[in-house]
Amino acid sequence: MCVQQFCARVDEILDCSIDCERCGRRRHSFWNYPVGDLLTYLCEPRPWVSKIVAIAHNAKAFDLNFILNRAIKLKWISEIITNGVKIISMKMEF
Numbered sequence: 001m002c003v004q005q006f007c008a009r010v011d012e013i014l015d016c017s018i019d020c021e022r023c024g025r026r027r028h029s030f031w032n033y034p035v036g037d038l039l040t041y042l043c044e045p046r047p048w049v050s051k052i053v054a055i056a057h058n059a060k061a062f063d064l065n066f067i068l069n070r071a072i073k074l075k076w077i078s079e080i081i082t083n084g085v086k087i088i089s090m091k092m093e094f
Helices: 034-042 061-073
Strands: 002-004 027-029 053-057 077-083 086-093
Touching: 034 061, 061 077, 061 086
Parallel strands: none
Antiparallel strands: 002 027, 053 086, 077 086
C-alpha cells in the first residue's frame, strides 16, 4: 500500500521524491501490516494541520473493505462513492 502526501506548500511540485520542509517525506509504502500501519501513520500528530483528508481513488473494492472496516471501528467520518455495490472511492476526514 502506498501513500503520497502533500500540503499547501508543495501542492504544485509534481515530483514526490522531493521532500517537504514542513511535512517531511511525501511518499510512503506499507508492506507488513498495510492497513494498521497506514492508519497509524495517518493518526500521527501534525501540529501544522487541523484536519487530515485521505482519499482512496481507483482502489479495488476488496482492498478498501479492510480500511473501511477499521475506519468504522474508529468512528471516523467516511464518504463513499459507489457504482451499484462497487466502491469507486472513499474519503475520510479525521
